[in-house]
Amino acid sequence: xxxxxxxxxxxxxxxxxxxxxxxxxxxxxxxxxxxxxxxxxxxxxxxxxxxxxxxxxxxxxxxxxxxxxxxxxxxxxxxxxxxxxxxxxxxxxxxxxxxxxxxxxxxxxxxxxxxxxxxxxxxxxx
Numbered sequence: 001x002x003x004x005x006x007x008x009x010x011x012x013x014x015x016x017x018x019x020x021x022x023x024x025x026x027x028x029x030x031x032x033x034x035x036x037x038x039x040x041x042x043x044x045x046x047x048x049x050x051x052x053x054x055x056x057x058x059x060x061x062x063x064x065x066x067x068x069x070x071x072x073x074x075x076x077x078x079x080x081x082x083x084x085x086x087x088x089x090x091x092x093x094x095x096x097x098x099x100x101x102x103x104x105x106x107x108x109x110x111x112x113x114x115x116x117x118x119x120x121x122x123x124x125x126x
Contacts, residue, residue: 002026009120022093047108
């Protein structure tokens with residue numbers, strides 16, 4: 001059974017940094033498309049970053065966020081720099097149903113997510 005457990009959220013001032021981590025069990029992250037989504041209050045869940053054989057970012061975070069893997073820990077990380085108040089949201093780790101889901105271009109199909117983590121809150125104050 002696949003389980004995803006996020007950690008690392010918190011509160012930070014604009015311009016600051018946070019590093020999220022997703023501990024993965026039940027699958028090997030090197031063999032799957034893994035990603036991060038976020039959902040702000042009153043808004044739809046949106047894709048942030050994903051990786052398998054390459055990395056993809058939504059336009060609003062490109063150049064500020066970096067997704068990476070730690071194979072030894074079987075974890076997926078999201079380094080977030082130059083944070084803005086509009087980055088405030090609950091952040092979710094996700095594993096996709098297929099490796100090819102990573103090759104979705106600018107689309108972030110929620111129905112292609114297989115397993116969600118419980119989420120970790122990120123709050124950025126101005």
